[in-house]
Amino acid sequence: MSDILFPRTTVAGESLSRMIIGTNWVLGWSHTTPAADHDIKRRFPDGESAWPLLKNFLDHGVDTIMGPLQQEKVLQQAIQVAQEKSGKKMMVIDTPIINVDDNEAARREARATIRRSRECGARFCLIHHSSAEQLVNKNKHQIVRLDDYTDMIRQEGMIPGLSAHMPELITYSDDNGYDVETYIQIYNCMGFMMQVEIETVASIIRNAKKPVMTIKPMAAGRTTPFVGFNFVWNTIRDCDMVTVGCTQAEEALEDIEYSLAAIERRAPDIEKRSSPNMKQDAFGGK
Numbered sequence: 393m394s395d396i397l398f399p400r401t402t403v404a405g406e407s408l409s410r411m412i413i414g415t416n417w418v419l420g421w422s423h424t425t426p427a428a429d430h431d432i433k434r435r436f437p438d439g440e441s442a443w444p445l446l447k448n449f450l451d452h453g454v455d456t457i458m459g460p461l462q463q464e465k466v467l468q469q470a471i472q473v474a475q476e477k478s479g480k481k482m483m484v485i486d487t488p489i490i491n492v493d494d495n496e497a498a499r500r501e502a503r504a505t506i507r508r509s510r511e512c513g514a515r516f517c518l519i520h521h522s523s524a525e526q527l528v529n530k531n532k533h534q535i536v537r538l539d540d541y542t543d544m545i546r547q548e549g550m551i552p553g554l555s556a557h558m559p560e561l562i563t564y565s566d567d568n569g570y571d572v573e574t575y576i577q578i579y580n581c582m583g584f585m586m587q588v589e590i591e592t593v594a595s596i597i598r599n600a601k602k603p604v605m606t607i608k609p610m611a612a613g614r615t616t617p618f619v620g621f622n623f624v625w626n627t628i629r630d631c632d633m634v635t636v637g638c639t640q641a642e643e644a645l646e647d648i649e650y651s652l653a654a655i656e657r658r659a660p661d662i663e664k665r666s667s668p669n670m671k672q673d674a675f676g677g678k
Contacts, residue, residue, distance in 0.1 A: 400453070410633050581624070584614055
């Protein structure tokens with residue numbers, strides 16, 4: 393495996409690793425079955441249990457992490473443990489769910505939620521798609537009152553962005569010049585959880601005015617790392633990022649190598665997968 397540190401990009405003046413550590417596979421969201429969710433939670437009962445996984449990322453320059461920071465104590469603990477043991481500062485992206493009702497009580501609640509993002513150590517605050525999509529007016533091509541919340545984020549000293557599962561959020565934000573510095577967008581070779589065709593989302597990402605943080609590159613385990621990473625890394629821009637979730641430390645090393653190989657356009661330095669008969673001609677064995 394290559395010893396090179398992972399390539400970086402710049403978002404709103406901040407240096408981020410182009411690979412982002414995803415946290416669904418630490419927090420218990422498999423996108424497959426309840427049994428899989430439960431297995432994840434058993435693997436990661438606390439922040440300490442995630443240290444071997446995070447160490448492998450940090451050792452290779454992958455220091456950016458995304459997730460619902462303030463809602464999940466395991467994630468908060470994991471980041472704290474990783475920073476203390478490694479002596480390295482992580483770039484933290486929070487994706488808070490906020491109350492976007494149009495009244496003063498809801499705005500106070502939203503402000504308090506955003507403040508907790510900052511208190512939990514987030515540098516980037518990307519409004520969760522389930523909140524942001526409530527503000528979309530497709531008829532007017534607007535995200536109404538979005539400026540209220542991006543201003544709250546700025547007041548707390550964080551950088552605002554949008555989780556844009558709905559691809560229109562990117563185009564509406566760009567067209568209206570909202571104070572948004574980056575986007576999250578689902579993007580994978582299988583179209584998993586994507587709301588329109590892969591080709592359309594690829595075009596939206598290529599034409600976005602701000603860097604895009606793609607998520608679910610392996611369609612939550614529905615495709616292999618070789619296929620998923622070769623597709624994503626070779627169809628996004630140099631400024632864009634890929635968010636990667638893992639269940640174990642060894643998997644993190646493999647995903648880094650598969651990704652570096654895709655970026656460098658070479659074969660990945662990965663051992664062969666196991667088989668009952670490794671000497672089959674189709675496997676290249678003798």
